[in-house]
Amino acid sequence: MERSPGRVWRAWLTRAGLLGLLVLIAGCSQNYHQTTLLPRSDITRLIDDLFMTTVWWAVVVFVLVEGALVYALFRFRSRPGDPEPEQTHGNTTVEIIWTVIPAVILAFIAVPTVKTIVKTSLPAPNPQVDVEVIGHQWWWEYRYPKLGVVTANELVVPVGKMVNLRMWSADVLHSWWSPQLASKRDVFPIFNNTRDKKINPLWFTADSVGDYSGQCAELCGIQHARMGLRVIVKSEADFESWVAKERVGSPLVEGGKVAAAIDSAWKADTVHTKGQAAFMSGGCIACHAMVGTPLAGALNLRGPNLSHTGGRTTIGANMYENTPSMLAQWLRDPQGMKQGSHMVLPRPLTEAEISALVAYLRMHQ
Amino acid sequence: MATSVLEHKAPAIPHHYPKTGFWSWITTVDHKRIGILYGATAFIFFLIGGIEAVIMRLQLIGPNGKLVDPDTFNALFTMHGTTMIFLGVMPLSAFFFNFFIPLQIGARDVVFPRLNAFSYWVFLLGAIFINVSFLVGAPPDGGWFGYANLTSARMIPSTAAAPAPGLNIDFWVIGLQILGIASIAAALNFFVTIINLRAPGMTLLRMPMFVWMSFIVQILLLLAFPVITVALVFLMMDRNFGTSFFMPDGGGDPVMWQHLFWIFGHPEVYILILPAFGIASEVLPVFSRKPLFGYTAMVFSGVFIAFVGFGVWSHHMFATGMGPFADTFFSLATMVIAIPTGVKIFNWIGTLWGGSLRFTTAMLFAVGMVALFIVGGLSGVMHASPPADLQQTDTYFIVAHFHYVLFGGSIFGLAAGAYYWWPKIFGRLLDEKLGKAHFWLTFIGMNLTFFPMHYLGLHGMPRRVYTYPEGLGFEFLNQVETVGAFVIVLAFLLFIVNIIKTWMGPANAPADPWHGATLEWSIPSPPQEFNFPNLPRVGSSVPQWDAWRAAGGKLPEPVRVSGDDIHMPNPSYWPLMAAIGLTILMSSLMLIRQWDYWYAITLFGTAWLFFSVYRWAFEPTGH
């Protein structure tokens, strides 16, 4: 017979054990900001409970079946001079047992599965904040129709309130995924003349304040990997003051018009006037809505609404920190910062324009 | 084995058909030679697919990787998937179908030898066609699943950044159409071969398990491929003629593509795995010295898997929001498949139980397949649960799952088959020491590469991303995976060394080096052109063991005979000519948006195809 595999098996087992330990240590550390394993909302906890049920069943089955396999491998390895083993062809009793047992185990998984399907597929039982989510290549648009807010990439929600998302896409399929708060749902394109509009719902109630990463989960073109998102859960008071700020010049509030007092204050501010001049002459206005410009109230432009860029923590769909230097770099070379993105400058901006724009965008929080 | 539409009198083999050398391979209709052509071709494309995987792993070794461009990365994972499925695992299975279905059922060839050659040539030309895309700088980049409307041409108005659609997806669409024709032709051939060319006495329930699983695969191929053919036609029309099959701006629905694709795509999964199940079911009994446990249960669990496999496609689409009823139905149907799969696993363990196990390389790979498939099966049950799938779909968890079933399952099964059948194919035994090193490195590398992917997926890493940012905790596990990928590369290099070493060694394999149970071991290694001088008579599912017992435990080495009185089909170059005509016809569809007179080439290809088919139909077959 061949060399006994026992030694190699043991060596492998040691290695596998070490790896498993490493992985486990890695898994328990808190460095995962986009994980499904630390749920922070009602719906993700439901899903996590269900998943853990199947994981434990899987562990039991894994240990028993792999155990039986490995036992058989050691116990029945041939030795010199072995007689021919008994030529069994089957055993009906045993075969029935091992058909029935998995069926029973599956029933233990199927019942909570169906229960959870029912719970998670229900329309939001108690929606308190309505948000429309629109996927674009490669950024996310959020509209709060009742609160009058339009923003991009960073979804801001109050803690402890049920958020009800209605989601679609402006171009290709995407999938909005916030692992800790909401799980994911595909979004489907709705064009001007689309008759059967497929709007997917998703709801969640965040249970702790914080910043949560997420990203697009359906291949959507060259920058699919960089179609990030962030959900910022604020206390109720913080959320309300955020809404108050965002409502200024929002397309959903009086078509983007602002109070005369605010408008005249802006017009007296050279940061605003110089920035706005660059915004218009540099061509930004072609694709972006911005407070104080003639198109402040426009919806469905090609690029994200920039009215309150200064209040966002990231740019480029959760790609870069929203710092003056990053913003300047982005304006200098958007294709270099995010290759293939639909942001194409009609002409290169001058350094003077860039610094005027950076100051202008950061001023409007 | 008559295949001519009109059977002429059988002339002797025309002298311009050589028996050896280049032209003999071009004109061959011998199932064994065609099998070897399939194997060699698939091996090359398997290497290409592997190189694509390694480049991806290098890109992902750290955050913000810059080794390749985002669009190149998209092309890499698209072509890695497409290559491994259609140009790797499927033709490697066809390698074994070709070589061993006739040998295991006691036939002299497949039922339509020239159709068999045609299948191979169409496959080869389709495989080259789809890879030519790299050379012209337009590799497919829409994923192996090609979801509309990303793959529809008028997705968004063109801009400087996204100019008019390139030929990338067209290569994928037309390439898959060509490969589909090859698959259906081959499937029809093996389907009829298994039904009609079994040796006297080989009833359906005496067929070797590899033949049974292959039989099921052929039926799946026949029923699943037409669906993707239709889907690809629609997509082609959307791209070229302004239709709206999958475009919402004209009333179409991108979800329709997903339904059509997965009605094909899910049976395709079983098309990839069942041959490996069949091989394991051959190898485990032989090296346990005991027949397959629960033969009938194995047969019917395979049939059941295939049947239910047609009713679970929407479990790929839970995230599309189908509603609780569809979710529940497809979830439960998917879980039900776990039962027959479990029966198979238990029967394999039952086969080992009480046996006398010899750990040859083939046996190690077969046992490895069982061990790894269990992992893939269990993670499969996890995302059969729609709520859990909402977190797992389109993440690395799924990548982990299907590499456990396709690498751990299919590739390990095929490797077991390679070590088991190599002596029969080439008359040379692969080196067992190198083989065992190959196994252990593959086993370790495989687990290092794919096991951490479970964690990455659960920790939020999506699939098909060219890079990931720092700070999400993805760095360490990605490094481990890249190291694992290189362990697999090393293992594969050992396999190549083994092949070269064996090639240069003496051709001294006996007819039956393993004490095999099935008919292929009753004839010399490698077999003669006609396989069996006389059709064998079969009295059980282990005919060679019957013979061995009847002979009192000692069988003489079978001798080679002249076989002059055995008529074998004539070689023919018309299958190749027909395949070329078909490829010209299909390639012309690439030019629709490029050249106003594209249909001139279509007509030319059609004429060429028809001419070749008529010459083929009226050609004397030597029978």
Add this chain to the structure above:
Amino acid sequence: MAHAATAHADSGHVDEHHWTSTGLNSRKIAIWGFIGSECLFFASLISTYLVYKGKSLVGPLPHTESQCMLDGKMQTCEAIFEIPLVTFGTAVLLFSSFFVVLALYGAQKGDRKMLLTWLSATVLCGLFFVGMQVYEFYHFYHKGLGYSTNLFGSTFYTLTGFHGSHVTLGVIWLSTMLYLAVRGKLTPDKSLNLEMAALYWHFVDVVWIVIFPVVYLMR
């Protein structure tokens, strides 16, 4: 010769060169397998037609008047389908299935006259059907229904177009048989060649029996 007890067939009982496990001719099983595969092909096309039925955003529509773009302006277009012609075409195709049975009977009996008569009739029926479809496509196009006009146009032309191409292939196949029959090469022992063409022809016919009510009659 090969060794002992894998009891080899002794040639006395088995004709090794014509042995089949089922006793059926392999080509016949193959054509049935092919037909099975084709069923899924047409099932996919027909399902798509049904899924998209009534989803067209603009006219023309199959059974009712609608607004459509014709001669460069939006106007009220008449319903596309004209049932009498296609019903006649359907009848002709159905009769051809009957004729090919008679032709096959003639071929099997060695009745040359019967074979030639009915095979010619079958081919003529097939040609008529293809001609009807070409006329129909031409006519529909001029009523405003282009291939990409709306979902109805795309799914209709794709489904009936693929069926029509199958009929055309059948006509070519049957014409080849007719040519052989004329040259006296379709003798009774070769009648399987015609039988296979006939099986395929019946299948194409059966598909039309599904398409006709689903597409033309169902509103």
